[in-house]
Amino acid sequence: MAIRVQEEDFDIGAEIKALTLGRTEIGGVASFIGLVRDFVDPGAGQESTAIRGMTLEHYPGMTEKMLSRIEDEANRRWPLDATLIIHRVGALAPGDNIVLVVCAAAHREDALQACSFLIDWLKTQAPFWKSERTATGEKWVKAKQSDDVLAARWEKT
């Protein structure tokens, strides 16, 4: 179980290797890596706009608290051997890594489901905000309703 919020980039291979080192009970590792896209999603019938850069802001303290809570919830729902969430903040360029979620378990289905759950809940509950820089200026990214729908899949009825 580990949470990191940092400005520096991360090495995906090294992180996964460190997580699984000597842990021969692990049978599967699932990961999600979020990257900075170089375009703004166009509206219907519109041209897409090129993104020159992105800045990520967060709420220090609450961010770590929410990420830990989401990670705890994943560990309650699935039998996981290891989990890792790294989220970058500060100035990022297209192609840069933003977020890494890794889940390791004895069996692949637990690892895959937990990974999907973690990124869905992180997107709707962890206090991060993106602003995108285009040729016409800098703009705060609007929350997507589709992200709420994806997160709601994991609500317990």
Added chain:
Amino acid sequence: MKLLYFAWLRTRIGRAEEEVDPPADVATVEDLLRWLQGRGAGYAEALARPDLVRVAVNQEFAARDAPVASNDEVALFPPVTGG
């Protein structure tokens, strides 16, 4: 009471944080948002669409009827967009 502002609430209000001393009749998140709207043009503009404002009291998401007290840390921010 310590107030924190993030993303476009921070840029519109023009500061990241401040200490405030709201009147005694400010008892809930809703009351606090209404009181803040009257503090100046930046506040009125930032809070013109209260449906786009999320609130955390002491780093926990809080509903509009949640209580606020003088020693609380209250954060105002738009819906989150990380990941």
